[in-house]
Amino acid sequence: MTTALITGSTAGIGAAFARRLAADGHNLVLVARDTKRLTEQATELHDRHGIEAEVLTADLATDDGIDAVAARLRNRTNPVDLLINNAGFGNKGRYLDVPMSDELRMIKVHIEAVLRLTSAATGAMRERGRGGVVNVASVAAFVPRGTYGASKAWVVQFTQGVARDLAGSGVRLMALCPGFVRTEFHQRAGMGTDNIPNWMWLDADKLVAAALADLDRGKTLSVPDPRYKALTGLAKVAPHGLLGGVTSKTGRKYGPQ
Ligand SMILES: NC(=O)c1ccc[n+]([C@@H]2O[C@H](COP(=O)([O-])OP(=O)(O)OC[C@H]3O[C@@H](n4cnc5c(N)ncnc54)[C@H](OP(=O)(O)O)[C@@H]3O)[C@@H](O)[C@H]2O)c1
Numbered sequence: 001m002t003t004a005l006i007t008g009s010t011a012g013i014g015a016a017f018a019r020r021l022a023a024d025g026h027n028l029v030l031v032a033r034d035t036k037r038l039t040e041q042a043t044e045l046h047d048r049h050g051i052e053a054e055v056l057t058a059d060l061a062t063d064d065g066i067d068a069v070a071a072r073l074r075n076r077t078n079p080v081d082l083l084i085n086n087a088g089f090g091n092k093g094r095y096l097d098v099p100m101s102d103e104l105r106m107i108k109v110h111i112e113a114v115l116r117l118t119s120a121a122t123g124a125m126r127e128r129g130r131g132g133v134v135n136v137a138s139v140a141a142f143v144p145r146g147t148y149g150a151s152k153a154w155v156v157q158f159t160q161g162v163a164r165d166l167a168g169s170g171v172r173l174m175a176l177c178p179g180f181v182r183t184e185f186h187q188r189a190g191m192g193t194d195n196i197p198n199w200m201w202l203d204a205d206k207l208v209a210a211a212l213a214d215l216d217r218g219k220t221l222s223v224p225d226p227r228y229k230a231l232t233g234l235a236k237v238a239p240h241g242l243l244g245g246v247t248s249k250t251g252r253k254y255g256p257q
Contacts (some may be wrong), residue, residue: 001051004027004075005080007060007117008087010037012183013136016204017084020212022049029054029080031069032087060087060113062106069113069122079128083121085114085155086136090189097145103147110151118162122171129170132215137157137175139228142235152177156221163220175221176211178202179228199227 004021008014009030018028022045030038035057044051056072066108073080078157088110091098125131137155140148159175166173181202186193202225210224223229 001025001027002025003029003079004082004084005031005056005069005121006058006084006086006112007031007058008138010034010041012180012185013181013204013207014084014086015041016208017086017134018045018053020205021082022051022053025051026082027052029056031056031058031060031070033057033059033065048254049225061108066113066116070116073117073120074124075171076124076127079124080121081125081131081213083117083131083133084136085117085133088136088185090148090185090191092190098147106147106151110148111154113156115158118158119172122162122166122173125171126166126169131170131220132172133159133174133209134215135173135175137177139177139179139223139235141175141177142232160220172215172218174211174215174219176214177221177223177228177232178207179225179231183208202228 004017004026006014006017006021006028009018009028010032014032018030018041022028028042028045028051030042030053032038035055038055038057042055045051045053056069058068060066060069067120073083089106091102091106114135118135121131121133135155135158137152137159138149141152141156156175156177159173163173178195179202180196180200181204183204207224211222214222214224223232
């Protein structure tokens with residue numbers, strides 16, 4: 001049995017990773033801020049799949065939260081074999097409408113936490129000669145999309161760079177770039193979703209299945225779903241002005257759902 005640690009495990013994509021990894025027989029360390037929700041999730045996954053599920057309450061927008069999760073990842077007696085850096089959020093509004101404190105909080109969760117947790121995990125994994133890290137980015141990494149897209153572009157570049165540095169060590173890293181997924185993300189960010197066409201929505205469980213298959217294949221970048229593979233291919237060749245016009249509108253209708 002191996003152990004996987006998932007940040008942001010209680011909802012959306014993180015919860016889909018937890019369901020799938022538990023069903024596959026992995027023990028879990030579940031990380032988020034809401035202890036009650038974490039405890040209910042741990043009990044449910046233990047009862048359904050017979051796995052051990054630890055609860056680790058941590059706010060990854062704080063140094064204490066990042067330190068606590070990093071310490072768990074460095075634990076040599078009860079090692080973590082797979083880290084899913086998934087916790088993340090969107091801010092409501094365009095640049096200059098978003099308070100600077102919220103922009104900085106995003107950089108803390110999307111960049112600093114991912115950097116420090118990846119380092120803690122891969123240091124211990126390299127000693128054992130095996131392990132994996134999935135860093136959840138977004139297709140927003142490939143288009144002009146404010147601090148959110150920029151932070152996810154960092155996740156992609158960072159992950160692929162570290163994967164190269166650790167090649168041959170037995171430690172695999174992969175950046176996962178989902179398109180729109182039906183989760184709590186948009187509601188939490190106060191984003192309306194009615195201007196996102198139905199065909200653009202992905203199912204979290206299918207996304208996770210495709211991501212884990214890509215990790216098994218040794219990919220360092222996963223864009224699960226042919227629709228988004230085509231769109232990200234297009235993003236590489238489309239004129240930036242056109243791309244900016246389209247992508248700054250889609251999924252960025254702020255206000256009630
Ligand atoms: N949904 C999409 O369309 C989409 C598309 C591309 C990429 N993504 C990325 O996928 C990842 C997961 O998003 P999701 O859509 O599944 O969102 P979600 O449904 O809102 O779930 C977010 C999870 O992260 C946790 N979380 C949020 N802030 C945290 C913090 N400061 N410290 C610790 N945990 C925190 C939440 O639990 P607590 O509130 O209890 O902490 C929750 O478990 C994010 O990185 C997001 O950027 C999402």
